[in-house]
Amino acid sequence: xxxxxxxxxxxxxxxxxxxxxxxxxxxxxxxxxxxxxxxxxxxxxxxxxxxxxxxxxxxxxxxxxxxxxxxxxxxxxxxxxxxxxxxxxxxxxxxxxxxxxxxxxxxxxxxxxxxxxxxxxxxxxxxxxxxxxxxxxxxxxxxxxxxxxxxxxxxxxxxxxxxxxxxxxx
Numbered sequence: 507x508x509x510x511x512x513x514x515x516x517x518x519x520x521x522x523x524x525x526x527x528x529x530x531x532x533x534x535x536x537x538x539x540x541x542x543x544x545x546x547x548x549x550x551x552x553x554x555x556x557x558x559x560x561x562x563x564x565x566x567x568x569x570x571x572x573x574x575x576x577x578x579x580x581x582x583x584x585x586x587x588x589x590x591x592x593x594x595x596x597x598x599x600x601x602x603x604x605x606x607x608x609x610x611x612x613x614x615x616x617x618x619x620x621x622x623x624x625x626x627x628x629x630x631x632x633x634x635x636x637x638x639x640x641x642x643x644x645x646x647x648x649x650x651x652x653x654x655x656x657x658x659x660x661x662x663x664x665x666x667x668x669x670x671x672x673x674x675x676x
Contacts, residue, residue: 537579544579551588554578555598562602569610569619571603607631 534543558575562568575585589596610631613619629636665671 535580535584538576538581539579548592551592551595554588555592555595558595558602559598559605562605566609568602568606571599571606574602603631607635611635 532545532547535546536542537544558571561574562571568574572582575582585599589599607628610619610624611628614621614624629639
């Protein structure tokens with residue numbers, strides 16, 4: 507008896523697989539300390555987004571956002587240009603500012619920080635503070651007429667037997 511043999515059919519794919527090259531956009535920025543140009547890419551921006559939120563959450567001395575980017579050698583202008591270009595960095599910056607604002611407000615309430623400067627700069631870190639500052643300023647403008655001088659005319663108070671007269675040498 508003859509053995510049955512089966513032939514395995516091979517399926518040749520006629521679908522062309524196109525491998526696209528990974529484009530990594532590199533750009534340079536100038537370090538504010540050395541003046542040298544440093545390379546950066548989107549992965550570096552994402553890393554900075556993670557670092558700024560971690561720094562704001564865990565560093566008890568994080569009281570201003572500029573502490574972070576200046577420590578990294580990045581100028582304010584460059585940092586906010588990157589925030590405009592990459593929404594993830596903008597979200598991380600906003601979250602970090604809110605965390606810093608909470609730390610500043612609680613520090614002022616507990617008298618760990620001076621309330622005067624903190625309250626003055628809190629609108630930079632908390633939109634609710636900014637709204638309240640605008641509201642209070644508007645109230646002052648509305649009541650500006652009340653601050654104008656008012657003349658009050660009183661008649662002389664008559665002398666009374668119940669109240670002794672004050673002598674001039676007392």
